Amino acid sequence: MRNIQLIVAYDGTNYxxxxxxxxxxxxxxxxxxxxVWARLVEEEVTLATxxxxxxxxxxxxxVVNFMTLTRIPxxxxxxxxxxxxxxxxxxxxxxxxxxxxxxxxxxxWKRYDYQIDNHPIPDVFKRLYAHHVPVPLNVAxxxxxASLLEGRHNFKTFAAAGGASKTFERTLYRCKVKEEDGLIxxxxxxxxxxxxxxxxxxxxxxxxGKGRISAQEIPDIIASHERKRARMIAPAKxxxxxxxxxxxxxxxxxxxxxx
Amino acid sequence: MRNIQLIVAYDGTNYxxxxxxxxxxxxxxxxxxxxVWARLVEEEVTLATxxxxxxxxxxxxxVVNFMTLTRIPxxxxxxxxxxxxxxxxxxxxxxxxxxxxxxxxxxxWKRYDYQIDNHPIPDVFKRLYAHHVPVPLNVAxxxxxASLLEGRHNFKTFAAAGGASKTFERTLYRCKVKEEDGLIxxxxxxxxxxxxxxxxxxxxxxxxGKGRISAQEIPDIIASHERKRARMIAPAKxxxxxxxxxxxxxxxxxxxxxx
Numbered sequence: 001m002r003n004i005q006l007i008v009a010y011d012g013t014n015y016x017x018x019x020x021x022x023x024x025x026x027x028x029x030x031x032x033x034x035x036v037w038a039r040l041v042e043e044e045v046t047l048a049t050x051x052x053x054x055x056x057x058x059x060x061x062x063v064v065n066f067m068t069l070t071r072i073p074x075x076x077x078x079x080x081x082x083x084x085x086x087x088x089x090x091x092x093x094x095x096x097x098x099x100x101x102x103x104x105x106x107x108x109w110k111r112y113d114y115q116i117d118n119h120p121i122p123d124v125f126k127r128l129y130a131h132h133v134p135v136p137l138n139v140a141x142x143x144x145x146a147s148l149l150e151g152r153h154n155f156k157t158f159a160a161a162g163g164a165s166k167t168f169e170r171t172l173y174r175c176k177v178k179e180e181d182g183l184i185x186x187x188x189x190x191x192x193x194x195x196x197x198x199x200x201x202x203x204x205x206x207x208x209g210k211g212r213i214s215a216q217e218i219p220d221i222i223a224s225h226e227r228k229r230a231r232m233i234a235p236a237k238x239x240x241x242x243x244x245x246x247x248x249x250x251x252x253x254x255x256x257x258x259x
Numbered sequence: 260m261r262n263i264q265l266i267v268a269y270d271g272t273n274y275x276x277x278x279x280x281x282x283x284x285x286x287x288x289x290x291x292x293x294x295v296w297a298r299l300v301e302e303e304v305t306l307a308t309x310x311x312x313x314x315x316x317x318x319x320x321x322v323v324n325f326m327t328l329t330r331i332p333x334x335x336x337x338x339x340x341x342x343x344x345x346x347x348x349x350x351x352x353x354x355x356x357x358x359x360x361x362x363x364x365x366x367x368w369k370r371y372d373y374q375i376d377n378h379p380i381p382d383v384f385k386r387l388y389a390h391h392v393p394v395p396l397n398v399a400x401x402x403x404x405a406s407l408l409e410g411r412h413n414f415k416t417f418a419a420a421g422g423a424s425k426t427f428e429r430t431l432y433r434c435k436v437k438e439e440d441g442l443i444x445x446x447x448x449x450x451x452x453x454x455x456x457x458x459x460x461x462x463x464x465x466x467x468g469k470g471r472i473s474a475q476e477i478p479d480i481i482a483s484h485e486r487k488r489a490r491m492i493a494p495a496k497x498x499x500x501x502x503x504x505x506x507x508x509x510x511x512x513x514x515x516x517x518x
Contacts, residue, residue: 009382009383009384010383011383011384011386058383058384060383060384078380082380087381087383087386088383088386089383090380090381090383091380092380121337121341121349121350121351122346122349123268124268124269124270124319124346124347124348124349125268125270125317125319125388127270127346127347129384
C-alpha cells in the first residue's frame with residue numbers, strides 16, 4: 001500500500017462543498033475525486049482532507065491523501081486525474097508520503113484568504129470569488145481589529161454551532177488585511193480553525209470597516225465567548241483555502257509577504 | 260432626445276458576442292441591454308457600440324450609446340439597469356453626451372488585453388479568462404516581437420476574412436507583453452483594429468514564444484500582407500476590451516503603466 005498526497009485547486013462555485021454526502025444534494029469535490037480515481041484504476045478509495053470546505057468555498061491549495069494498491073508512478077497521477085476531472089478541479093501535485101501521514105491530523109497550520117470587492121459596482125470578474133460590499137470600508141480600522149484577533153485565544157465567540165470541536169483554544173498566527181485597487185483581502189493563518197471561524201472573523205472585521213463596532217471592542221468580543229457578539233458570517237464565495245503546511249517552517253518563512 | 264453613453268463591463272462566457280443576432284443563437288450583450296432598457300422605461304432603443312466583441316470575449320470598459328426620449332436622470336441609469344441585468348453584466352457609468360457622439364465612430368483609440376495562463380497546470384480561477392499554454396513561453400522574445408508590431412502599418416496579414424474594413428492601415432501605439440507569476444498579459448493599444456486582429460497578433464506572439472518563428476521575422480510577416488503568415492488565432496476567452504478613449508489624451512497619459 002502507498003499513501004498518496006494530492007495538492008488540489010478548485011473553483012467551489014458548482015459544488016456542494018468538499019465532503020461526500022450520503023444524500024444527493026449535488027456534486028462534491030471529494031465525490032468527484034473518488035469517482036475519477038475509480039474510473040482511472042478501478043479502485044475504491046476514501047480521501048482524507050485537510051479542510052472540509054463548505055458549499056461555494058474555493059481552494060488553491062487543498063491537500064488530501066488516500067491509500068492505494070496501484071503502482072501508477074506519482075509523477076503521472078496529476079495528468080491522469082486532470083484528463084478526467086472537470087475543468088474547475090485540478091490536481092497540482094502528487095507525491096508518496098509516509099503511512100502515518102493524514103492530510104487533516106498532520107497539518108501544522110493553514111492559510112485561508114477572504115476577498116471583499118469594495119467597488120461601488122461589483123467587478124463582474126470577481127462576482128464568484130469575492131463578496132461585494134458597496135459601502136466604502138475603513139481598511140485602517142479593519143487592520144487594527146485584525147491585529148487584535150491575532151494570538152492564542154479561546155475563539156468560542158467565532159465558532160458556529162454544529163462544529164465537532166471540543167476545545168476552542170486556537171492560535172491565529174496572522175490576520176492581515178490589505179487593500180489593492182478596491183479589492184480587500186483578509187489573510188488568516190492559524191494552527192486550526194473552528195466551524196465557520198474564518199467567515200465569522202471576516203464578518204466581524206466587515207462590521208468594524210462599516211463603523212458598526214470599534215476595533216477596540218475586539219478583545220472584549222473575544223473574551224465574551226458569546227457567538228452573538230461576533231455578528232454576521234461572511235458569504236462562502238469569498239473564501240479560499242490557500243495552503244496547508246506540514247513542515248516545521250513558520251508561516252512567515254513560507255509567505256514572507258504576510259509579515 | 261438625449262444621447263446617453265454607458266460604460267459596460269461583462270463576463271462574455273455565457274454570451275453569443277456583443278451584437279444582437281437576427282437568428283436565435285443565444286443571448287447577446289446588446290440584446291440583453293436593449294431588453295432591460297425596454298423593461299425599465301418601455302422604450303425601444305438601438306445601441307451603438309465601440310467594439311462588437313465576439314462570442315466569449317470579455318469587456319471591462321465597453322462603451323455604448325443610444326438616443327432616448329426618457330427623462331430618467333443620468334446618475335440613476337446605472338442602478339436602474341443593474342437592478343434588472345444578470346450579474347455577469349454591469350453598467351459602471353452613464354452620462355449625457357453631445358448628439359453627434361457615436362460610441363464607434365467617435366473613438367480615438369482602444370485598449371485590449373489578452374491573458375495567457377502559462378502555468379504547467381491551468382489555474383482554475385483563470386480558466387474562463389485566460390488561454391492556457393502549458394509549455395513555457397519565451398517572454399523576452401515575445402517582447403521583442405511585440406515592439407516590432409508597433410507603429411503605423413498595413414495590418415492585412417493580421418486581418419481575418421469576413422471583416423468589413425476596406426483599408427488595412429492602422430496605428431498600433433503600443434503592444435506590451437508582461438509576465439507576473441506565470442500569467443502573461445499582452446496589451447494592445449491602437450486607433451482601430453481589423454477583424455480578429457488582436458487575437459491573430461497574440462497567436463503570432465505565442466508562436467514566437469514557442470520558438471516556431473523568430474521575432475526578427477515580424478517585419479517580413481507584416482510586409483507580406485498574407486494572412487497565412489500570421490498563424491493561428493488565439494481563443495476568444497483570453498480577450499478583454501479594457502478601455503475606449505474619446506478624448507485627445509494619449510494612451511500613455513491614461514495608462515502610464517503601458518510606457
